[in-house]
Amino acid sequence: MPMNRIIKGLNEFHNNYFNSHREMFEQLSHGQAPEILFITCSDSRIDPNLLTQTQPGELFIIRNVGNIIPAFGTLNCGEGAGIEYAVYALGIKNIIICGHSHCGAMKGLLQVGSLAEEMPLVYDWLKHHAEATRRLVLDNYKDYKGEKLLRLTIEQNILTQIENLETYPLIRARLHSGQLNLHAWFYEIEAGEILAYNASQGEFIPLEKGLFPVPDPLAAMRSS
Structure with a gap:
């Protein structure tokens, strides 16, 4: 263009x-007074405001390669600073992590060794912050290949980033008090459809059937 x-x-x-x-x-x-933090990929095919039909001021947005959230304590983490500002200063009530089909970052993750020479910064980013996703997929889904493997990797990465979000003390506190909800979304570009992770079914299903916030695992343990 x-x-x-x-x-x-x-x-x-x-x-x-x-x-x-x-x-x-x-x-x-x-x-500004947004109530939703929308975390998604830098991919040019993703437009959070277009997807959600929202106006300026309604979404607080964090974007990076692979919609990745480094775990709490990572040095020089701009994503952590954005999360802290959104939740503490703006009082965000819902955080969405939205991955998408045909994600180039996840394609790279599945062959991360080949990136070291050509794109060393991308290699470092994925190796340091998405290795948990890569290891989970390679160790548990050895029979998956091609597009099926990529789709699974994208979905697992979304859930890994939800777990990383839960390492932030401020997030844990707000989840425990019921002031915050986390949502895991998958955007299927070719269908124009959002799928949300339903923890009770253990899969991503069409969002039109419900909101499906991801339950607080520690809260569930405390109440059992």
Whole structure:
């Protein structure tokens, strides 16, 4: 896409959308109050606001390669800072981790050794923060191949990142008090459909059948 198309789009935004929504933007200039943190991949095919049909100010968004959340305590973790700000400063009530079909990061994870020379930064990112997903898949699903293996890896990575979120003390505290819900979503690009992880069934199913927040495992243990 040529840059002159970007400039044209900026002008159209200002002259049309912005002018017709000027009051909304004036209100947003005084602060934000989103209730949802949406964590997803940097992939250009993913547009959280388009998917959810939300307006500016309604989603707090964190994006990176592979929708990965480094575990609590990781040094220089911009994702951790974003999570802390969203939950503590903005009072976020729901966090969604949304992976997607045909994820290039997960394709790379399945052959991570080949990335070391060509894309060393991508290699380091995946090796350090997605190794748990890779090991889980390789050790437990040896019979899976091709697209079936990739799909499984993407799904397992979403759940691994939910577990990483739960390592943050602030997240644990808000989950325990019922002030926060976590959601694991899978976006199927070719179908335009969101699937949500249903813990009681142990699988991702169409979101239209319910919200399916991921249960707090420690809370379940305490109540048993």
